[in-house]
Amino acid sequence: MGNMSDMVGALLEARSLSKHFGGVLALDELNLSVARDEIVGLIGPNGSGKTTFFNVITGIYSADAGQVRFDGADVTNASGRAVYQAGISRTFQHSRLSLPLSIFDNIMIGNHKRLNQGLWFNLVRRDDFRREFEEGYAAARALVEVFEPALADRLFEPIAGLAMIDRRRIEICRALIGAPKLLLLDEPSAGMTHEETAELMNDILLVRDRNKNLSIIIVEHEMGVIERITDRCVVLNFGRKIAEGPYRAVAADPQVQEAYLGAA
Amino acid sequence: MRQKPQASLWSGAIALAVATIYLIVLLGAERQAVIIALLIAGIAAVTAGAWLGLFTSVSASFADHEDALGASTIISALAVAAYFYDNHFVLLLVITVLLYSVATLGLNVQFGYAGVLNFAGASFFGIGAYTSAILNDYTAVPHLLVLLIGGLLAALAGSLLLLPVLRTRGHYAAVVTIAFALLFKTFLEVNDVLGGPQGMQVKGMKILGWSFNDNIEIGKLSLSFYMNYLVVSLLLLVGAFVMVRRLERSWIGLNLDALRLDETAANCFGLDVARWKITAFLIGNFLIGIAGALFGMVGGFVAPNNYTFADSLIFVSILLLGGIGNPWGLVIATIIVVVVPEKLQTIQEYRFLLYALMVIAVLLFRPQGLLPRPVRRYFPGWRPWAT
Numbered sequence: 001m002g003n004m005s006d007m008v009g010a011l012l013e014a015r016s017l018s019k020h021f022g023g024v025l026a027l028d029e030l031n032l033s034v035a036r037d038e039i040v041g042l043i044g045p046n047g048s049g050k051t052t053f054f055n056v057i058t059g060i061y062s063a064d065a066g067q068v069r070f071d072g073a074d075v076t077n078a079s080g081r082a083v084y085q086a087g088i089s090r091t092f093q094h095s096r097l098s099l100p101l102s103i104f105d106n107i108m109i110g111n112h113k114r115l116n117q118g119l120w121f122n123l124v125r126r127d128d129f130r131r132e133f134e135e136g137y138a139a140a141r142a143l144v145e146v147f148e149p150a151l152a153d154r155l156f157e158p159i160a161g162l163a164m165i166d167r168r169r170i171e172i173c174r175a176l177i178g179a180p181k182l183l184l185l186d187e188p189s190a191g192m193t194h195e196e197t198a199e200l201m202n203d204i205l206l207v208r209d210r211n212k213n214l215s216i217i218i219v220e221h222e223m224g225v226i227e228r229i230t231d232r233c234v235v236l237n238f239g240r241k242i243a244e245g246p247y248r249a250v251a252a253d254p255q256v257q258e259a260y261l262g263a264a
Numbered sequence: 265m266r267q268k269p270q271a272s273l274w275s276g277a278i279a280l281a282v283a284t285i286y287l288i289v290l291l292g293a294e295r296q297a298v299i300i301a302l303l304i305a306g307i308a309a310v311t312a313g314a315w316l317g318l319f320t321s322v323s324a325s326f327a328d329h330e331d332a333l334g335a336s337t338i339i340s341a342l343a344v345a346a347y348f349y350d351n352h353f354v355l356l357l358v359i360t361v362l363l364y365s366v367a368t369l370g371l372n373v374q375f376g377y378a379g380v381l382n383f384a385g386a387s388f389f390g391i392g393a394y395t396s397a398i399l400n401d402y403t404a405v406p407h408l409l410v411l412l413i414g415g416l417l418a419a420l421a422g423s424l425l426l427l428p429v430l431r432t433r434g435h436y437a438a439v440v441t442i443a444f445a446l447l448f449k450t451f452l453e454v455n456d457v458l459g460g461p462q463g464m465q466v467k468g469m470k471i472l473g474w475s476f477n478d479n480i481e482i483g484k485l486s487l488s489f490y491m492n493y494l495v496v497s498l499l500l501l502v503g504a505f506v507m508v509r510r511l512e513r514s515w516i517g518l519n520l521d522a523l524r525l526d527e528t529a530a531n532c533f534g535l536d537v538a539r540w541k542i543t544a545f546l547i548g549n550f551l552i553g554i555a556g557a558l559f560g561m562v563g564g565f566v567a568p569n570n571y572t573f574a575d576s577l578i579f580v581s582i583l584l585l586g587g588i589g590n591p592w593g594l595v596i597a598t599i600i601v602v603v604v605p606e607k608l609q610t611i612q613e614y615r616f617l618l619y620a621l622m623v624i625a626v627l628l629f630r631p632q633g634l635l636p637r638p639v640r641r642y643f644p645g646w647r648p649w650a651t
Contacts, residue, residue, distance in 0.1 A: 081535065110533050153650070158639055
């Protein structure tokens with residue numbers, strides 16, 4: 001894989017990325033790259049910088065040092081909007097859906113870049129708007145059907161009435177509808193049972209099988225999930241990369257075991 | 265998937281007819297005892313109707329046939345006007361309802377959709393009114409254009425507040441608008457060109473030689489001159505209502521909801537938060553300004569005391585009462601807030617006390633307002649299809 005990714009160039013490449021909050025180094029000269037079509041697991045104990053990495057990439061925090069390249073362009077400290085336009089979508093550790101809005105509305109928020117935002121188009125050219133709306137409906141419905149066919153008939157119900165697993169599904173649909181090149185999943189299994197988690201992972205793999213050009217970085221504490229779906233893992237501890245490789249190799253790494261279990 | 269059948273048009277039409285007749289009787293009643301009895305009967309009827317679940321079919325009817333029922337509502341308004349064709353007092357009351365509705369629709373775009381609280385609604389209304397006063401008295405600008413300029417000037421003055429509103433969040437942004445409301449009143453009071461505390465006269469509207477301040481004589485029939493203003497106000501409300509409705513039912517309405525509910529997530533999905541907040545704030549003030557400009561011409565007089573912070577609070581309480589984000593609810597709430605104190609002479613002096621009690625009651629017992637905003641329906645009567 002290493003040679004291949006050198007040849008075509010990595011999709012995402014973070015070089016010596018650093019971020020500190022006061023005296024705490026949340027990211028410490030982190031180098032991390034993701035190849036096209038690759039699923040990378042980002043693991044490490046709580047507070048090791050995983051979510052901070054996502055937040056720096058997606059413009060919520062700005063990096064103190066280092067560089068991020070995505071798809072051939074420099075996106076270091078780019079705004080959330082610019083990163084999304086470039087093709088990175090994400091989910092959040094604590095679900096950030098808009099609860100009073102319908103399932104359809106929430107999914108369409110993720111489709112922002114493909115919707116006509118003109119005032120004239122939206123207010124006056126209602127026939128054209130209707131066409132775009134119906135296209136959006138068809139796309140959202142098709143996507144939701146992959147995850148849970150029962151939800152597809154409930155697209156105009158508010159999110160507030162949905163179970164946790166369905167909310168996660170909708171959050172992932174929202175991230176996928178804009179056809180990103182890179183999907184950042186921040187603990188998709190949080191708050192769900194083992195069975196639900198397994199189901200959700202099947203869905204994600206299914207979606208990826210359908211569009212081959214999607215790379216994924218997944219932050220996850222469920223090691224079963226990581227083992228099953230990732231091609232490669234990166235282990236963080238105190239903001240630094242302490243191991244990298246296939247799951248089995250890093251799981252056997254004594255440094256990794258020490259990070260998780262504490263110094264023996 | 266089984267499609268929900270279209271709701272019947274009739275339940276909406278009947279509800280509208282009953283409401284119209286009730287309103288005519290209420291507006292026509294003179295004796296305080298009769299008015300109090302009518303109000304109690306109205307409240308009882310609505311409560312009983314809600315208990316019996318009658319309103320479910322009414323709201324379904326409005327959801328599926330909004331265009332037809334909207335047109336019927338226009339006819340209802342005209343019927344009320346026709347019934348009181350020579351009654352200055354009632355017609356002025358109806359015009360007040362129409363123009364306050366336009367203003368609260370503007371406030372609704374700002375607060376209901378974009379989440380930007382504006383406690384200076386009456387100030388922007390006043391900017392519109394003073395625009396009419398100045399332009400009608402000193403220039404020959406056509407009066408329909410004056411309305412437009414009133415809206416534009418209100419939007420322009422509002423852009424002074426953009427920077428602080430964008431930089432601060434929640435309560436702090438609200439405090440900035442309160443400061444603006446207080447400054448605006450003081451500015452009017454010390455400004456001699458604008459008539460100082462005494463205010464100034466506003467020349468009546470005239471379109472193509474048709475003077476709005478003359479009674480309309482048709483044969484032996486003499487219609488109140490307010491009928492002129494009522495027609496223009498109604499047209500303005502219909503236009504504003506349709507535009508705000510379309511705004512809500514578009515990607516822009518979705519953008520505004522998304523940024524109100526979670527700015528960070530909205531930004532992560534490419535929304536230009538500042539752009540849409542500015543758009544909503546300007547559109548809102550534009551609507552408030554146009555309504556104010558027309559209201560200035562209707563009243564024939566503007567003074568600083570008509571555009572105080574307390575008046576802004578009335579606009580906000582209409583929004584809370586009606587149901588934030590629901591244009592139909594706003595119109596109903598405006599009718600209640602404007603008509604009830606005018607008819608109930610006995611409580612006139614306590615009207616602010618009444619408003620305060622009403623807001624507290626709404627927040628306690630029905631925080632979503634009389635007509636809570638439903639989930640967005642992009643097109644009335646549209647049904648999702650299965651693939």
